[in-house]
Amino acid sequence: MTTLFGKIDKTNYLQVLHNDEPGVFKFEKIFDSSLFDELSIVTFVSSPRFFFEKVKPFKKVTLILGIEDNDSISKFYLDPIAQNEFYKDADDETISSIKNGDLKIYFSPLNTSVHSKLYILKNNANGNTRIVLGSANFTENAMSGKRQFEEIIIYDNSHNEALTRFYEERFLYIQNICLDFIPERFKKKIKDGSSFVNINLGEEDYIDAIKDNVKRISQTISISEETARELDILKKNLHDKKENTEKELESVNRAKTIFEAVSKNKNGITAIITPSEVTRKKDTIIAKTFSRESKKEFTDKRAFLQYNPGSESIFRHDMASGHSTDYAVKAELSVIKEKLDLLGRFIHAYDEFTINNVKETKLRIFESILYSFVSAYIWKLRDEYARLDNKDEARASVPVFLLIAGLSQSGKTHLIKFISKIIGNNGQYYHYTRQSKLSSLEHINPQIIDNFLYEENLTPVFVDEITKEYFSSQSSASSNYMGEDYVKKIANTREGMFPVVIATSNTDFSANAQVMRRIYYIQLNNPFDQERKSETAKYFNDIYDSFGTELFQDFQLRISQKFMEGLTLDQEDFLNIGRSVFLDYFNETGIQIPQWFSLSRIDDYYLRGKQLWERLYRMKSKGFKEDKSSNEITIDDDIVFGNKLSVNKEKRECLQYLSSGIVKEDKGLVVLNRKKFFSFIDKKQGIASIFSR
Secondary structure, eight states: OEETTEEOOTTOSEEEEETTEEEOOOHHHHTOTTTOSEEEEEESOOOHHHHHHHTTTOSEEEEEEOOSSHHHHHHHHHOHHHHHHTTTTOOHHHHHHHHHTOEEEEEOOTTOOOOOOEEEEEOTTTOOEEEEEESOOSSHHHHHTSSOOEEEEEEETTTOHHHHHHHHHHHHHHHHHSEEOSOHHHHHHHHTTOOTTTOOOOHHHHHHHHHHHHHHHHHHOOSSHHHHHHHHHHHHHHHHOOSSOHHHHHHHHHHHHHHHHHEEEETTEEEEOOHHHHHHTHHHHHHHHOOOOOOOSSOOOSOEEEEETTTTEEEEEOTTTOOEEEOOOOOOHHHHHHHHHHHHHHHHHHHHSBSSOOHHHHHHHHHHHHHHHHGGGHHHHHHHHHHHHTSGGGGGGSOSEEEEEEOTTSSHHHHHHHHHHHTTSTTOOEEEOTTOOTTOSSEEOHHHHHHHTTSOOOSOEEEESOOTHHHHOOOGGGTTTSSHHHHHHHHHHOOSSOOOEEEEEETTOOOOHHHHTTEEEEEEOOOBOGGGHHHHHHHHHHHHHHHOSHHHHHHHHHHHHHHHHOOOOOSSOTTHHHHHHHHHHHHHHTOOOOTTOOOSOOOHHHHHHHHHHHHHHHHOGGGEEEETTTTEEEEOHHHHTOSSTTHHHHHHHHHHTSOTTSEEEOSSSEEEEHHHHHHHTTOOOTHHHHHHO
16 A cells, blocks of 8 residues: 555554654664663553663663553552562662663653653754654553554654654653652662662651652642542542452552541542651551561461351361361350369469469459450451441550469469460460570560461460560660550551460569550469479369360350340450350359459559559658649659669659559659549548548
């Protein structure tokens, strides 16, 4: 066929018209690096591998990625991992180009689509310019001429200078409205010597990236009804995105969750929050969207309990065979009665073989056992609290950590061994060692505990003799796996299926009020009689051998039924659902409610602090300087705490026991709210105290 421009070869998939003449052009001839040293690209899409490979010969490269729909652009706006992923095929030479500013990448703004395919080549030495227009994206399929019809028109400035100048200006116009795709923090790291590809996208980088993204959105769009519609469309597209590759869908889902976290309704209009607000919501965003790689160097020796969403029930998974069996199994009433009797005998040991007869100790033993029985549903209770209160922070009302503290020889280890046995974990537990190896079968360190908390094996993590630093450390160096900030992050934001941690500790344990209200603290202060040690050991072993898992398995069936029937959550007692199961047991078996059955939540840390401060006030009252007119008490450190070198540590730990609102000042002199302090230690005031005397 002969046309205005000459003969067209109908067999060409890639049809090229160069300076008004048809011809056969391969990629290297179109983008001739021997004639040009600078390349500017506007393309709807480009394979990162193809792009980085083909632009290498050019000294300066500018790429504008045009995105057609907002659900595709969302991951470039919102997902730091997708942004980082783009550079995985970049080599050291490309990284050097980014560092020097010779490689620049842009993408289209949120409410604008760029579907142009425009390529500009320049020779900066002689001023020669070439423009390339057409249908072809900067991809191997489009540019190879293999079974994909594409049209390309090429003009050199020597043939049509006005046209080349027009499209140079067109390119600059598009570039000016687009956004820099290379995050500033990565540019800085590259300048500091880091390889872009090998940059570890840790939590801090991840949050910084999101802060950069929300700042970028705010700078390019204004809060208006039109913007709100664009954001609402983005939100809808993110929710409706169904068909995609698994990896792309993962990115879209992550972008959706990030969007929900960084957007808000402002006077009926959807708006993006500020970077400082991102910082405040950091823990929630990290917990919901940050992908963590579990360290598999360790061996998990726990039984594998898993939750089946369909039946809302617990299964036990056999790692060797790969099969799962129902672990929520009904027990005969006679078996339940037998196990309740054995449970009573175990609890009775904390009365029979201890030095003092303390009724409250037995309540605490049962409370620990009750927590372990409910443990496979703790995560679900947390989700329910968050759903009902409509805020993520409500999860903290259901503690992830049970800490059993107490004097030496008070039976803490006996207790976690027993619990581990009767729930099917063969009595196994870990010894806490801060620097233990990941491959250890007996010892556990904070990093391994953290790994367990991001898995779906619902068997509790049993840890013996954990140190108080695990909960109270303020060191930033260890904050990823332990310490105050870590405990608060797990308690406030960890969602989905994961296990609890049941640990023992000594009585020197202390932590601030923010931490203590996020863990469940039980204290045992009644030591066993060491002269009856062998007798005690035989007593416990006989119970271990006879108990089995029948009661725990039946309990799992009953608690799942209560969830399916619909339960009313008790805001003051998160274990109320478990207590109701035991009350059913007592009613059905005709057993009178035992003395060891705890009717409500136990708050030992509050009680311990109350007793400590009541004792200090009673014995060192002269050190508490009262001012009724200002409703204040000023503490004399020398009288109350003494002048030993360790006074600061002791003072700090004592202050941690005071509940919120009591301490008015703790820098230098300690000043307390007088009425709240007296209420805390149950000291009567005024006329009430006279009648009391």
